[in-house]
Amino acid sequence: MVNLLRRGVRCFQAEPLAPGWRPDPEVIWIDLLKPTRDEELAVEAALGIDLPTPQEMAALEPSSRLYQENGATFMTATLLAHSQDGVPTATPVTFVLSRGLLVTLRYEELRAFSVFSERAPEGDVGSGTAALLGLLDAIVERLSEILDQMGDAVGEASVGIFERPAAGDFKPLLTQLARTQSVTSMTRNSLVSFSRLLSYATLAPEIAGDPDCQAHLASLQRDTQSLTEHASFQSSHIAFLLDAALGLINIEQNGIIKFFSVVAVVFLPPTLVASVYGMNFHHMPELDWKLGYPMAIAMMVASAVLPLLWFKRRGWL
Missing domain, CATH: 1.20.58.340 (Magnesium transport protein CorA, transmembrane region)
Incomplete structure (x- = not known):
């Protein structure tokens, strides 16, 4: 599916891509969500770029995830999907900034994308670069929100463990802690991957010469570093609670x-x-x-x- 965000429009608009399709001048963001091969080829032909394959997106080598080609900057980060519903998964997302136009390629629904596209005020997003920076803001906020939710879950589990559950049944608490640890670990991995993307984004031609964009990215890097440290602390706290729960089980x-x-x-x-x-x-x-x-x-x-x-x-x- 191909979603387009046009200048001055608050939300995405789905649009089929016919042969010979070209984006109109008002398009600032092309979002490819689980695209077909024909849709990928249409976008590649229209913009003169080669989009990475899912295998290349999942590769760990920085050269496969962060590079510049044909005047476009390609940046891939691993983000967390389905943190609240279903099974949390880590999914690669590619951001392409080409001549002021933003292209995103993803294969999972991500809350940050829909939130940003829905709340972007009219006239505030006037270019692909502005859309990229706003989207990066939304992703950081979403990861922060996930860590807050996991922190609340850890607090509830901590109270439950040290107050001793009824009938000594620690299984629900251990299950909750295990899921919280998994989500927290994947969130931290997303933050680390996202931090590399932010560092490389400063080299994009549309951003390198703009002091405001550079300052915006520097602020995001500080926020990401802070959240990464918080995730590490939270993981340590969860490990302590797991050890405490197992110790109490042994005592009983x-x-x-x-x-x-x-x-x-x-x-x-x-x-x-x-x-x-x-x-x-x-x-x-x-x-x-x-x-x-x-x-x-x-x-x-x-x-x-x-x-x-x-x-x-x-x-x-």
């Missing part, structure tokens, strides 16, 4: 094992006495004693009480 399990161990030790000696006098040998002197039965009961009680007194004296109970 040890308490249960201790209880059964005490019960076993208390009942083992009386069971031994009862087993001895439960044997059916013909010659057992105690069988003819009048006080044999009370003696056996007394021995069983004493063998149960003495270990309890010993455990209590040693501080094991």
Whole structure:
């Protein structure tokens, strides 16, 4: 699907690309969302550029993700998609700045794109460069929002862990922490990738000679660095909570094992006495004693009480 943003228009407009298509002068942003091969070829022919393939977008080498070709600046970053619904995934997104026109290539729905296109005030986005800077702002804000949401989830999990969940069921908390850790880790990776893109964006011809654009990118770089540090701290906090939860689980399990161990030790000696006098040998002197039965009961009680007194004296109970 191909979405176009025109100068002075608040939102995207979907447009089919016929053979020989050319963007009109009012188009400042071409957004390719899950495009077909024909749509890619139409945009490439219209702008005289070669869009990267999904394999090239996913490559880790900087030379495959950040480069200039035919007067266009190609920048690819890995961003987080579906952080709230479904399974969070990391997806590569390519930004192309060519002669003042912005082209974006992506294969997943991203909240930052739709938010920016919907809220852009009329007349504020007058060029592809301005659209790029505004979109980069929206992406940073979105990543910050995700970290805030994960921070709230971590706070709730922390309270739940140290207040002890009902019936000792830590499974929901551990599941929540595991998902939070996964999203936080992918957010941090997105921030690192996005930071490289911001550094390279300063070399784009449309930005290199504009002090205002350079200052804007420098501000975004500072924000990204701050968010990266916050994500690292949050990951450490989550790791601590996971260790704390596992420690509390071990403590509860040890308490249960201790209880059964005490019960076993208390009942083992009386069971031994009862087993001895439960044997059916013909010659057992105690069988003819009048006080044999009370003696056996007394021995069983004493063998149960003495270990309890010993455990209590040693501080094991």
